[in-house]
Amino acid sequence: GAVVSQHPSWVICKSGTSVKIECRSLDFQATTMFWYRQFPKQSLMLMATSNEGSKATYEQGVEKDKFLINHASLTLSTLTVTSAHPEDSSFYICSATERATEFFGPGTRLTVL
Amino acid sequence: GENVEQHPSTLSVQEGDSAVIKCTYSDSASNYFPWYKQELGKRPQLIIDIRSNVGEKKDQRIAVTLNKTAKHFSLHITETQPEDSAVYFCAASNGGGGGSNYKLTFGKGTLLTVNP
Numbered sequence: 001g002a003v004v005s006q007h008p009s010w011v012i013c014k015s016g017t018s019v020k021i022e023c024r025s026l027d028f029q030a031t032t033m034f035w036y037r038q039f040p041k042q043s044l045m046l047m048a049t050s051n052e053g054s055k056a057t058y059e060q061g062v063e064k065d066k067f068l069i070n071h072a073s074l075t076l077s078t079l080t081v082t083s084a085h086p087e088d089s090s091f092y093i094c095s096a097t098e099r100a101t102e103f104f105g106p107g108t109r110l111t112v113l
Numbered sequence: 114g115e116n117v118e119q120h121p122s123t124l125s126v127q128e129g130d131s132a133v134i135k136c137t138y139s140d141s142a143s144n145y146f147p148w149y150k151q152e153l154g155k156r157p158q159l160i161i162d163i164r165s166n167v168g169e170k171k172d173q174r175i176a177v178t179l180n181k182t183a184k185h186f187s188l189h190i191t192e193t194q195p196e197d198s199a200v201y202f203c204a205a206s207n208g209g210g211g212g213s214n215y216k217l218t219f220g221k222g223t224l225l226t227v228n229p
Contacts, residue, residue, distance in 0.1 A: 043221045045219075097215065102159070106155065109154075
């Protein structure tokens with residue numbers, strides 16, 4: 001199957017700082033990527049759909065000014081958590097579709113102190 | 114929007130037994146139903162999927178059935194092994210797995226434990 005990578009795999013930051021997470025499709029081009037958030041022992045919640053060359057589409061309740069998404073190329077989407085707070089601590093996972101199947105990145109564990 | 118319900122939330126079976134996880138969905142337009150296996154701290158891995166033009170699909174020990182009329186689909190794992198222990202998520206989409214309306218809605222997950 002297609003390979004999706006994420007960087008970093010984990011990050012610890014102080015409250016008030018911004019954190020950027022990268023999502024890459026390694027062996028295919030992805031015009032659309034997805035960003036999810038997963039709290040411990042919970043399901044994946046879609047945050048936004050990242051579209052190459054256009055603005056991201058955010059799910060209801062997700063602050064677009066706090067979670068900045070940039071999809072600058074067909075293989076890279078970035079999620080920036082701005083002014084992070086402890087409640088933003090979570091597992092962030094990206095995904096992309098290839099041949100009508102969604103493949104997930106390995107996730108980024110964000111801990112905000 | 115779509116709402117996916119998944120049951121049970123936890124399931125414990127003996128090695129060699131079968132395990133069944135059931136999901137229902139609300140949007141009759143949904144036409145793509147994947148199942149993912151997620152081990153602790155790792156990414157969800159697609160294990161099987163089914164599209165609305167078929168009623169059943171099987172891949173070795175894993176099978177999925179779909180009842181469009183009742184809007185429910187189920188995952189069946191036979192001859193379970195300890196390495197099957199993980200969290201399993203069902204999901205539904207009305208975008209056929211990649212169309213312009215594609216968006217996955219996940220169930221809450223089932224923690225499957227296979228006891229040796």
